[in-house]
Amino acid sequence: MSLLDIENLSLDIGGTPILRDIDITVEAGEIVGLVGESGSGKSMTALSVMRLLPDTARLGGRITFDGIDILSAPESAMCALRGDDIGMVFQEPMTALNPVKTIGEQVAEGIRLHRRVSRAEAEAQTSTILDRVGLPTQKFPLSRYPHQLSGGQRQRVAIAIACALKPKLLIADEPTTALDVVLQAQILDLLRELVSENRMGLLLISHDLAVVTAMADRIAILRHGAVADAGQTERVLSQQTHPYTRQLVTAATHVPARMPHRPAEQAAPLLEVTEVSRLYPGPRQGWFGRSEPTRAVDRVSLILHPGQSIALVGRSGCGKSTLARMILALDAPTSGSIRFDGMELAGKSQAELRPARRQMQVVFQDPYGSFDPRQTAEKLVAEPLYLLDAPLSRAETRDTVAEALHQVGLTPQDMEKYPHEFSGGQRQRLSIARAIITHPKLIVADEPVSALDVSIRAQILDLFADLNRRLGIAYLFITHDLTVARAVSDDVLVMHDGRIVECGKTLDVLAAPQSEAAQALVSAAPDLHRALERRLREQG
């Protein structure tokens, strides 16, 4: 008998079918990966096992955990299971912890709930588990609050909460999606160790095939609420018998066809950043003193030619977004100069910046958050047109918007729609349409595909490559994802602690990184082919 046995699970919420005929098993000491695109039902499967679904949910089929029939167990029995025999870790470490309780309280709470131990004993156990997940009490006292920890540290606390009582089964729902690649590798290592130490079963949910391949013994691929393909990881992914599996693997490793950038002879650079620094005042110390300022960006120089595509890669907090804000003239450098299209940006008034703003646009990470939900696509896309010197007539505006929508693969009929009527991928197309409407020479894209599913991500990367070729737009891609960098850029800059520590041709740098920071990024980056090869080798 398996540790967890999901048979024929079906779920509908408020009459909407969510899951049907799901069959998944997890053995003790085994890692099972649950893969699928957003909305495929991965999280709902996990929450069904925990029985933490909304009130209107109707479940069918069977879930057996360690001999207990989960679906018919009374709520009190479920409370006894949750946090003791089944632990769960969620995606968003920044919000998964209660902001008004110390980390010690939050870990100890679960221990005291399930074990009748004294406060002191619970505290001792809390220290032990926090120590185990890499937060030694000497450096991270139990009295810390979540806001005093970074994202990676908070995820360690969440893992400590879930694993404090050595559960038989751990469910991890996208545990590393919100973290940069280096942190991701650390957290995955930690999970792997915990599994082998305690013979814990791990149900790992992820949209990232590479992560799952590196981790899971077996995988199940979910699509539209049903299991499309399942089995041994290396068999499923190397044989690719199911068309959807093949589609996912192809999309995950997709590299758009691009022409290498050939700079015109002696062309003037489009963007010239020279010795730019941005300092933030240090935290107050006492009444008048301040500690050393933080150097968010430290004497950075770079040159971008017309039509060139550069990737700026680095871990979160390395200063890449600060640099991008300064290039976009949304923030002023403390020192140094930024010349765009022959014009110095520093110290210019908003009016003087208008021509430059027209020539550079931005695409943000989150296609959900960057649109006003009450405006039509037409208004949203037409927004940057105010930067034109002569205002357009209503008809001209519509034509321009229609043209921009056409360029990104949407239709003029989409103009009347509101943001919620578009899918995630379409919304990102919409934000690209908004960026290209003024025919800019430069687009700064801040993690433009990291919120998207693999197949949509492949399409959007194609679109970027296509616009680069047809319209000659130069890109500055900001990303922590080396696959993206490899797919879209000619050159790469590696940033670490506010400095550019390495630069060169993307393929060269990624194949043979020189600096320590670049090596860390490259070795931590999940890679589907490498992971699969390693698995096949281990199998012999």
Add this chain to the structure above:
Amino acid sequence: MMTFVFKRVLFGLTTLVLASAVVFAMLQVVPGDPARLMLGMNATEDQVQVLREQMGLNQPLVLQYLDWAGGLLRLDFGRSYTYSVEVSELVGERLAVSLPLALISLGLSTLVAIPLGIYAASRRGKTADAVSMGAAQIGMAMPNFWFALLLIYVFAVWLRLVPAGGFPGWSAGVWPALKALILPALALALPQAAILARVTRSAMVEVLGQDYIRTARAKGMTARSVLWRHALRNALIPVLTILGMQFAFLLAGTIIVENVFYLPGLGRLVFQAISQRDLVVVQSVVMLLVAAVILVNLLVDLSYALVDPRLRGNR
């Protein structure tokens, strides 16, 4: 944390000083000579001048201000023109009605509203939620003078449990005084409770949707203990804000209910003082209210910090 408290207190004191200057300045601009007002229309110019000299009205404004502000510090608010008694005595009497009244009605509304809001939030979308929030809606819509009349009719006229109005004074004993205050406190508490219940509910509903609530449930906590141990404290900030505002209102904004119950409260004192141009009284009561609001805000700020560690100090 101590620096934080110290800073907030300092900030409160600065506000108080600035506010006193503004109050003083505003009353200088108001037309009407207090000396002439006190002596009546038939007084001669000489008589008025003599009184002005006595009252210190001919001194430079800065000196007048310092004199007045110094008096405030010694709780010497000056003498009322119309009542011809010490203002401190006058205000003290009224405060003995208004302060307990405000506290009782605030206590009543908090005791009812917060549990009701939490309950409604925990039953969100169900009948119990609809019923309790419907009741809150009615509570907000009902004019409190009308509700006051209703209370008088039921409890004073019909059941004869409490007096219909007036205030016997605390010297008549604690129980009779409380009996006189209970109906006005109820009348004042109803709309406050309705607002507070809705604010509590919506704050709780928002908090219950947060990720950390799910984390707490995944630890094995029951829905009920999550509500009290994780959700409530996070939902308290907006509730505290509203409570602070309501207390300030209850201290002096209760003139209608005071009139219905014929209570000698601060609200009526201000109203009479304004209509009789008794500027010394107006000035004093306004300063008192300003101080009360600043004090309450200080307490609210400090309790924010108690509730939420992110608001403590060093940032």
